Every structure is written in C-alpha cells, then in structure tokens.
Amino acid sequence: MTITAREEIADWYIESGRESVDSFFDSLIWAEGTHAGINCLIDNGWLVDLTSLTWSFGVERIAADLGINESLGTGLDWDTKQIDHVYAGDKVDFLQRMVAKYEIPIGRTYAVGDSGGVVPMLKAAAHGFYLGDSDPHILGTIHITESSIDTIALHIINPEN
Secondary structure: OOOOHHHHHHHHHHHHOHHHHHHHHHHOOOOOOHHHHHHHHHHOOOOOEEEEEEEHHHHHHHHHHHOOOEEEEEEEOOOOOOEEOOOHHHHHHHHHHHHHHHOOOHHHOEEEEOOHHHHHHHHHOOEEEEOOOOOOOOOOEEEOOOOOHHHHHHHHHOOOO
C-alpha cells in the first residue's frame, strides 16, 4: 500500500499529539492588515469564510482567531487516523453551500487566493482576487502579485476605488 503525503503528515501529527501540534498556533504571526481587513468585511455585513486544502484543525483555529464562523479544511480523526480530504473542487461546493445557507446573491460572492488550488473557486465566484505570480485569466478576477487583506477588503466594500 502506498502512503500518501497527507497520511505521512497525519502520522507525524498523531505521534506528536494534538496538544503539541496545537501549541504551535500560539506563536502564529499575522500579516499586517489581516485582522483589520477581516473585521472591516464583517463589520460591513459580509460573510467571510476560510477554505484551505490544509488540515481543518489549523483552518478552524485560524478562522476562530479572525472571528470567522465558517471554514473548510482537510479533516483528521486523531483516534482512527481517518483523513477527510479536501481538494480544490470541494472549495466550490463549500462556496455553493454558503450561498444557499445564507441566501447570498451570487453577484456578491468573492474568492481570494494565492495558489492553483483556488482557481476553481475563483471561477465559481462572481468576483475574485488572485495573488499568485501568473495571471489565471479568469473573468471577474483581479490579478495582483502582492497585497494585504485590509487593502482587498476595502476594494470589496468600495469596488469603484
């Protein structure tokens, strides 16, 4: 049986223990503007969610630190080693569930990301920001090579500026 990279990483985490792994989050250093940008969006009535291909325990911790209530990440059952994989297409499904759950007009959806894993979600959202090196050429998506969450938040709230 071939062991995938995620399975190998899960073994490392489980061997280290949940408490040890979680302790690394205490030293997390936030990029300038992250909290201000998320708070700006939430304060202006936007639903903010966090999706990532990485582990859900990390995604959930980061989301909680930022005041984000909805998140999606690869699940790990620490007792059984069961992995609930999240792939790029799952981000689209998550976006669609959030649109339905909160009755959000599709024209008010934005996706923001910096890797190929966000491309399907950028295509599904009405608007987006891609912070990667090369322009993915997706209708409604603005390509910028670097920015901060607070700058992106201001553009979402005031797209004319």
